Amino acid sequence: MKRIAALLLVLVAALGLTGCATSPGQDGSSVVGQWGGVPDGAPVLVFSGEGSFTGNDGCNTLTGSWKQANDVVTLENMATTLMACEGVDTWLSRASTAKIEGMNLTVFDAQGGEIGVLAHEGTKN
Template identity: 25%
Template sequence: MNQFAKLNVAIVATTTLYACSNTGGFSDMAMNVASSYIGQYQVTEIEGEAIVADSKPELSLNDDGTLTGNTGCNNFSGKYEWVGTALSIGEMATTRKMCAPALIGQEQKILGALASVKNAKLEGLDIVLIDEHNNPLIRAAKSNE
């Protein structure tokens, strides 16, 4: 598929998701179009830096419009929505357990990056969450659920 065709698919997917997002979930049509984004991912990079060794942060874009995951320390959850062709991620609720300083720092970076997400793109099976200037914030590999 060429880049133009990929862009058209992404625009159709995001527009369809936006149109269906007020129903508390996605319609069958939106689910078919958006299925490439929905899933569980293992975070591999945060703002271009590797994750803390053995921390295994993850995130899941769920078909009901929720975003859930783990920072390598605490769990988080919130909502996401496609607004036109842009991705909007709401405020995240988190658990509050104590962790090593490196993991707390990673958690702050992940939560800060999620607050700055304006869009997403797929690179193979990886998802890249990007900011308003198209800079990568979080890169994650799709899990074999």
């Protein structure tokens, strides 16, 4: 009986992870992988296939979860460090959504204003 309960728990957990599944862009594109980060120290977002992301704006570290519907990516539950770095534009910490446009990820703030663009670096996690 304990074995069946353990199997059911694993099945429920696996089904829960599929809840992080996304709808790829109209051209089949997925946000999974690395966007930005070149040269070293440049703003970067890295999206995992499990629905989480990490990033860095050149000063602060970011982490959270994401969902994709067609070409639009919504960043959720974002947490960021709040270090003050002289001469660093911390625009990425204001990210709320992003849109895949070919090999670029255009990033928008909570008001829908474009705040930056990250190029896809071809890294798949």
